[in-house]
Amino acid sequence: MKRGRLLIFITLCIISAGLGVAFRMQNIVAPGSRQIEKSFEHDKLTGNINILAVGIDDVQGSHRSDTIAVVAINIEDRFVKVLSLPRDLRVQIEGHGWQKLNHAYAYGGIDLLGSTINNFLGIPLHYHVIVNYQSFPKLVDLLGGVTIDVPKRLRYTDRAGGLHIDIPAGRQLLDGKTALEFVRFRHDALGDIGRIQRQQLFLREILNKIRQPETISTLPEIVEQATRFFQTEIQATQAIQLVNYLKDLEGSRFSFETMPGKAAMIDGISYWLGDTALASQFLTTPPEPVSGDKAESPKEPLVTADSMLAGIKGQIAILNGCGVKGISQAFSEHLQRLGIDVAFVGNAKHFDYRYTNIGYPENPDTQSLSNAKALGELCGIPGNLVRVNRGATHATIIVGKDYDIILNRLKKYKRDL
Secondary structure, eight states, X not given: OOOTTHHHHHHHHHHHHGGGGTOOOHHHHSOOHHHHHHHSTTHHHHSEEEEEEEEEEXXXXXXXXXXXXXXXXXXXXXXEEEEEOOTTBEEEETTTEEEETTHHHHHHHHHHXXXXXXXXXXXXXXXXXXXXXXXXXXXXXXXXXXXXXXSSOEEEXXXXXXXXXXXXXXXXXXXXXXXXXXXXXXXXXXXXXXXXXXXXXXXXXXXXXXXXXXXXXXXXXXXXXXXXXXXXXXXXXXXXXXXXXXXXXXXXXXXXXXXXXXXXXXXXXXXXXXXXXXXXXXXXXXXXXXXXXXXXXXXXXXXXXXXXHXXXXXXXXXXXXXXOTTHHHHHHHHHHHTTOEEEEEEEOSOSOOSSOEEEEOSSOOHHHHHHHHHHHHHHTOOGGGEEEOTTOXXXXXEEOTTHHHHHHHHHHHHHHO
C-alpha cells in the first residue's frame, strides 16, 4: 500500500512542534491536558482525537485517495497510533455496495470516505487532513533538503509513466524531488517493508533537521508556507497546541500499523479483508514500554501470595507472546501448583511482547477484573500492563520476553506456601 504521502502530514506536525521557540503563549506552547481537551472538545467523547489523513493523487484531473490512514491521538495516556488502510480494503460504501475503500473518495469526496471508515471501524472521525503528494517536494525544499544515509542504491524506471529513480547509496543531501522518490520507492525484494523502513529513517532525519539552530530561526516562515500544502478543519492554534503537548513523547509512544487482515479474491477481484477487532485494539491500547522508556520494572513481592491468590477465582488463560517453546506450559505448571485453575494454554497473535501483559475482556465482570488485578500483583506486572484485551474471555497472562523474571518470582511463592 502506498503510504508515502502520509509523511507530509506527519512532517508538518514535526515542523509545527518546533514553533515553541517562536511563541511564548503558555496555553499554546506548553498546554496541559485540560487546555487540549477544551480546544479539542471531541476528545471528551472517545478518549482519542481521531484524524482521517488522506493523500490525494491528482492524475489528469482525476482525484484518487492514494493514501488513507487514521491517526488516533490519546491526550490522557499520551500516545499516538497511525493505522494505514489499504486502498483494496473491502468496505460497504453507501449507495454503492461492497467496494474497495479508495473508490469512496472518487464517489463522494472526503465526506463519503469519512462516513465509510466511520461505519467500518465503528469510531468517530473528528477531523480530516487532505494532502496532495505534489506538495511533498516543496515542503522538503523549504527545509533546505534533508541529509540521509541511503543504505543501498535505489533504481527503477517506468518509461510509460515517465518515472526514473536512481539514488546512489551513501550519505547525501536529498532535495524535495529526490526525497519523494526515496520514501516512495518499493521496487526491491523487501517491497513495502523496505519502503516503511526508509520512511521511518526519513522522519528521524527530519526531526534532527528541525532541531538544528539554523532551521529553528526560520521555522515561523517555514510553517506559514507549509500550511498552504494541506486542507483541514484543524485550526493553526489547535495544531500548535497539540504538537507541543506531544513533542516530548518517547519514540515508543508513536506506533504505526497497517490494517490487520488478509488478502482474498471475491468474484475475481482482489480485496484486503480487514479485522476490525484487532484494528480497534491497536488504536485504543497504550503501547508497550520498551527499553529506554520510563516504565515501571516488575515489583518485588510486598504481600504474601495467600492474600493475592484469594482474589483469583474461576479460570484463567495463558498465551505465549515471546515465542519461547513451552513457556506457556511452564507458567501453567507453576500457577496450578499455587491452586490456580488454568483453562487454556496457547499462542498469542504475535511473539513480539517485550513485557508480560495481563489482559481481561472488554466488558469484564467483577471477578474477571479481580482475577486480572490479582494476577498482576502475583506476577509483579506494572499497572499500565494490566489492561483490556478484546480477544480475551478470561483474565489472561500474555508471556513476554521478561518471562524469566516472572518465573523466578513465581518459584519463590512455591517456597512461601
